Amino acid sequence: MTVERFIKLKNNRIKYHLKSSPNSRQMRLSVSRRGFFVLTVPPKVDYLTVRRFILSQTDWILERFDALVKINQGKAVRCSRRDYLKNKELARSFITARVEYFARKHRFRYGRISIRNQRTVWGSCSEDGNLNFNYILLKMPKDIADYIIVHELCHLRHFDHGEKFWQTVKEILPGYEGIRQKADEIIFM
C-alpha cells in the first residue's frame, strides 16, 4: 500500500510516497525513476519512527531535492549507461537529421558524427571536422538541442569562442543568448 505524505525539512515541503511492504524488515529511502521520494517501511511502523528516520536523512534528501526540482522544471537530465544504450541509435538519427538540416542551410562541411555518453559534455568538435554529441540531446528541449548542434557546427569555422564565433551562432540562431542561458542551467544527474 502506498500513500502520499509530506514533511517539512528546513523550510522545504517535501512530498514522499510511503510504501508499506510486508517484505521489508527496515525502512528504506529511495528516489523513484519518475522522480519522487519513496520510503519503504515494514508493516505497522508508527508515525514517530517514520518521522525520526526521515529527519535522520535530511541531508541526503535535501541534496536530491534540489536536483529533483530542477528535473521537474526541465532543468536537469538523467543519464545512465543503460539509458544511453537504449537510446543511442534514436539519438543518432535525431542528431544527424538536425546537423544535416543546419549544415545544408548554412553550408557547413563536417566529418563523422559520434554519439557519446559523457557526463558534463554535450558536444565537441575535432580539428579534422568530426562532431561528437551527447545522446542526452534527444531528451533536451528542442531549442537547446539545436543550440548545442549549431554551437558545434560553428566551431567548424571558428575554433575558439571569439567574437566571430558568436557572430556566426547569432546569424543562425538569432535568439541564442536566451537559449544558452537556459542550457547553462541544465544539470546532469
Ligand SMILES: [Zn+2]
Ligand atoms: Zn564551444
